[in-house]
Amino acid sequence: MITKYIKKTLFAGMVGCTFLATASCSDSYMEKLNTDETKASSIAPSAQLTTALLQTYGDFGLMDTYRSYITGFTQHFAGGWNVSNYAGSVHAQDDQMRLIWDQYYAVAIKNIVDAIANSEDMPNTNAALRIHRVYLMSVLTDTYGDIPCTEAGLGFVKGISNPKYDTQEEIYNFFFDELAACVDQLGTGTDNIGGDVTSLYGDPAAWRKYANALRLRFAMRISDVNPTKAQQEFEKALSANGGYIASEADDAYIIYTDSPFTLYDGSRDLDFRVNALGEILYGQDPTSPTFICSTFFNILKDNNDPRLYRICRHYINTNRSEIKPDREWNIDVTDEVRAYLDKVDTYTACVPGAAWWSDWVNAPANSEIPTLEKYVKMYPEAGFDQNNFNARMIRPFLSIDFEMPECPGTLINSAEVEFLLAEAKLKGWNVNGTVEEHFKAGIKASMAWMNNHYLQNKDKIADADIDAYINGLMNAGVLTTNAKEAINTQAYILHMMNPAEAWANLRRSDYPVLADRTKLAIRPDFTYDDANLSTPNRLRYPILENQYNSENYKAAIERMGGKDDWHKRLWWDTSDINVE
Numbered sequence: 001m002i003t004k005y006i007k008k009t010l011f012a013g014m015v016g017c018t019f020l021a022t023a024s025c026s027d028s029y030m031e032k033l034n035t036d037e038t039k040a041s042s043i044a045p046s047a048q049l050t051t052a053l054l055q056t057y058g059d060f061g062l063m064d065t066y067r068s069y070i071t072g073f074t075q076h077f078a079g080g081w082n083v084s085n086y087a088g089s090v091h092a093q094d095d096q097m098r099l100i101w102d103q104y105y106a107v108a109i110k111n112i113v114d115a116i117a118n119s120e121d122m123p124n125t126n127a128a129l130r131i132h133r134v135y136l137m138s139v140l141t142d143t144y145g146d147i148p149c150t151e152a153g154l155g156f157v158k159g160i161s162n163p164k165y166d167t168q169e170e171i172y173n174f175f176f177d178e179l180a181a182c183v184d185q186l187g188t189g190t191d192n193i194g195g196d197v198t199s200l201y202g203d204p205a206a207w208r209k210y211a212n213a214l215r216l217r218f219a220m221r222i223s224d225v226n227p228t229k230a231q232q233e234f235e236k237a238l239s240a241n242g243g244y245i246a247s248e249a250d251d252a253y254i255i256y257t258d259s260p261f262t263l264y265d266g267s268r269d270l271d272f273r274v275n276a277l278g279e280i281l282y283g284q285d286p287t288s289p290t291f292i293c294s295t296f297f298n299i300l301k302d303n304n305d306p307r308l309y310r311i312c313r314h315y316i317n318t319n320r321s322e323i324k325p326d327r328e329w330n331i332d333v334t335d336e337v338r339a340y341l342d343k344v345d346t347y348t349a350c351v352p353g354a355a356w357w358s359d360w361v362n363a364p365a366n367s368e369i370p371t372l373e374k375y376v377k378m379y380p381e382a383g384f385d386q387n388n389f390n391a392r393m394i395r396p397f398l399s400i401d402f403e404m405p406e407c408p409g410t411l412i413n414s415a416e417v418e419f420l421l422a423e424a425k426l427k428g429w430n431v432n433g434t435v436e437e438h439f440k441a442g443i444k445a446s447m448a449w450m451n452n453h454y455l456q457n458k459d460k461i462a463d464a465d466i467d468a469y470i471n472g473l474m475n476a477g478v479l480t481t482n483a484k485e486a487i488n489t490q491a492y493i494l495h496m497m498n499p500a501e502a503w504a505n506l507r508r509s510d511y512p513v514l515a516d517r518t519k520l521a522i523r524p525d526f527t528y529d530d531a532n533l534s535t536p537n538r539l540r541y542p543i544l545e546n547q548y549n550s551e552n553y554k555a556a557i558e559r560m561g562g563k564d565d566w567h568k569r570l571w572w573d574t575s576d577i578n579v580e
Contacts, residue, residue, distance in 0.1 A: 045115035045125055046194030051270065052108035052115075052132055053197050053254055057409030058272030060263055062103035063280035065539070067290075068096045070143075070499040071281075072352065073535050074492070074506055075514050079291030079350035079395060080283070088353030089526040090517065090533050092566060098542035100143055104136055105152065107270065112136070113153030123189030124204045127182040128196065131211050134175050135411065138218065141171050142504040145538050145570050146556040148549075150174060162549045165556040168571035169226075175218050176233050179211045183240055186211075198411065199253050208242030210252040213412045216244060216420050217501075221508050223427065224574040231429050234420075238431070245417050248448050254409030260323045261405060274324075274405035277497065282325055282403040286318045290398040291356055294349035295515050296496075297396060299489060304472055306465040307447070307493065309334060310455055312396035316372055318389050319382045325400035336369045337394050348394045353520045356395045363391035401454045402497055408453050410498040415449050418442030419491045423509075426483050435483055439490070440470055446494045454497075485511045485578075507537060507573045516579035536566040537573060 064082065071077040072087025086096055112133045119126040141147050149171045151163035166174070186204040193202035200206035215237035223230035237244060245251060256275040263284060266272070281290040292312050300308040314337035320329040341348060348361055366373040366385055372393070376385050383389065422438035425431040431438075444466060451460040478486035488509040495502035506512075518533045541564055545553040560568050569576075 043111075043114075044194070045119040045122065045129065046196075048111040048115035049125065049129055049132070049193075049195035050197055051272070052112045052129075052136070053195075054256075054272035055103070055108045055270075056132075056136065056254055056411075057275050057277050058254075058256060059103050059107070059267050060261075060276040060279055061267030062099040063276050064096055065099040065143075066277060066499045067280050068093075069536075069539065070503050072293075074499065074502045075293045075295035075352050076496050076499075076502065077281070077290050077296075077398065078293035078352050078354060079356040080288055081355060082288075084353060084355045084358075084523065085526045089523065089528045090530045090536065091527040092530065092536075092540060094540070094543045097539045098544075100539075101140065101147075101542050103267070104140060105148075108136055109133065109153045110156070114156060117157045122191040123185050124187070124191050124193050124207075125189075125195075127185045127204075127211075128193045128207050130178055131182050131207060131214070134178055135214065137171065138175065138214075139500045141168055142221075142500065142570070143539050144541060145568075146559060147171070148552070162552060165552050167559065172218060172222055172572070176215065179215050179218075180236070180240070183208050183211050183242060186242070197255050199251060199255065199408075205242060206250065206252075209245050209250050210411065212237045212240045212242065212244035213252070213417055215240070216417060216424075217412060220420050220423065221504065222572045224508070225572045227427075231424075231427070234424055235430050245412060245414050247414050248445060248452065251413040251449070252411040253413070253453075254411065256406050256409060258324075258404070258406040275407045275409060277409070277499070278325075278403035278405065278407045281398055282400065285322055286320050289315075289317065290403075291350050292396040292398060294347075294351045295512075297349040299493070299512060303476075304469065305493070306461050306469055307450060309338070310450065310459055310461065311399055311402070311496070313399040314338070314393055314395075315397050315400075316375060316384050316389075316393055317397075318384055319379070324405050325403050327400070330400050331371060331375065333369055333371045333393065336371060337364075340364050340368050341394065346394075349396050351520065352515050352517060353523060353526075355523070355525060356392050357388060358523055358525070361391060361394060363388065364394065366390070369393070401456065401459070404454075407497070410495075410501075413445070413449055415442050415445035415494050416491065416501075418445055419487050419494070422487045423484065426487070435487075436474075436479060439479060439483075439487060442487075442494075443470055443473075443490055446490065449494070484509065485513070488512065506577060507570070510575055510577045513578045513580050532567055534567065535577065535579075537569045538566050540564045540566050 068082045068086035072083040077083055078088065085091060086093060112129050116126060116129050119129060137149050141149065146165045146167050148163035149166040151160050154160040154163065186208045193204065193207065196202040200210060216234055219230045219234035219237065257273045259274050261274060261279045262271050283289045297312065300311065313332055314334045316331040316333055317329065320326060346361060350356055351359065366376055372384060372390060418438045419442040421431050421433065422435050422442060425433065425435045425438060447461050447466045488505065488511040491505055492502060492512050495505065517535050522528060541553060557564055
């Protein structure tokens with residue numbers, strides 16, 4: 001049922017985008033002549049909500065920014081060419097950096113703003129549209145800094161073709177006011193929230209909890225730059241009408257379908273039905289899979305985290321399907337490779353900036369990996385042990401469980417809320433419970449999130465293993481040694497498949513401790529054109545902004561000191577991340 005609904009409403013949204021882009025003729029005859037009677041003359045706000053929601057994680061055309069930069073900046077992933085050439089070498093490339101900006105403004109923001117203007121008689125739908133506008137604007141501002149927000153998308157509605165760049169402080173104030181207003185508005189109408197392709201299923205009460213949970217996130221975001229307002233907003237959200245996300249039943253995420261990957265054609269056609277983040281991490285062909293970064297690998301390994309080999313797998317995958325991840329030809333040899341690595345005591349995770357072929361490791365003999373030996377004999381033409389693919393096999397890949405087309409698009413869940421509550425309590429804010437209680441609850445909810453949405457039944461993490469992991473952390477004194485680090489390291493693990501929030505919370509909290517990029521080796525395979533090799537703090541604005549919105553663009557640049565500096569910290573980011 002959900003698949004049929006998405007197809008129907010997405011088509012309507014595509015029609016709407018086309019309609020919004022056209023201009024009317026003054027001559028009635030020409031207007032009639034140029035009217036395609038097979039297309040709708042108006043677009044339902046519900047269809048526009050569907051398009052905007054699905055684009056969030058479903059637009060392959062913007063995912064290169066995540067793969068090339070953001071997942072590398074967080075040091076979740078390393079080893080692929082894109083993440084090594086851009087994030088790994090601190091190489092700024094407009095075609096890779098501008099995609100989130102270009103795609104969200106051109107499709108989701110334009111549709112949402114139009115739908116908001118045309119849904120004033122639909123209070124619940126109107127509030128849902130405004131909440132998702134806040135969500136998308138938070139991704140944009142936390143990626144680029146000052147951005148067009150309050151005037152964005154108003155070209156058709158109000159004739160504002162050159163929107164001003166609001167400051168981040170203004171934008172966050174807008175977030176708090178807008179979300180509070182939406183919470184009060186939800187439930188005041190009789191309209192159903194049509195077009196809702198999230199786990200909230202059009203329920204105004206569920207959207208209210210979601211909005212209040214976002215208020216908690218954004219309050220914590222500004223807690224270093226404006227601690228007084230942060231505490232006030234956090235505590236107001238805790239006591240706000242309707243409550244907040246407090247259990248996995250309340251988790252907010254976008255629902256995608258188990259359909260073939262569409263790659264760039266899907267983006268051009270506004271076909272956002274599958275999770276394109278998983279799609280791009282799977283890679284367009286067998287030469288471009290995603291590998292786990294040594295930083296992330298060590299965080300899991302050093303704490304005996306039961307998620308380690310749920311997230312990390314070893315594959316023979318040179319003959320895999322390109323339509324979507326398949327278990328037949330992504331041949332899992334994890335147990336055999338682990339046994340071999342234990343025997344030779346070889347370290348194989350890719351360090352930040354290194355490709356899988358860098359820092360060379362010798363491939364095992366085929367006989368050391370019985371499944372490899374078997375498949376080489378059965379399919380000699382497949383080249384399983386050729387072109388160094390047998391050496392690549394011993395690098396830890398991202399498990400295909402996280403790359404499936406139907407994986408959820410995370411908005412905010414109860415695990416994140418528990419970690420926010422833990423840190424708020426640590427700050428002395430008025431929060432029920434203890435730091436330890438919320439910390440433990442967050443870990444359990446994080447494991448449940450992975451069990452429920454990614455892992456196969458045979459791989460789900462048992463309660464006993466979760467308890468043992470938590471007890472190990474507590475016995476190691478992580479909350480006593482550095483509770484802020486412990487809490488935000490767990491948030492970092494949780495946010496692996498939510499790159500925008502992973503990077504934002506990393507810069508806000510400065511944890512976990514990452515590898516110092518300035519001390520890493522220079523790789524001759526990649527482009528190094530920045531004298532400052534520290535991890536950037538933002539992405540640069542699209543170059544064309546200087547041409548199409550020059551006055552407002554230049555004003556934003558002047559506020560940064562006269563240079564579009566990607567090492568400049570954002571307004572809410574008051575200190576550098578911790579590195580070693």
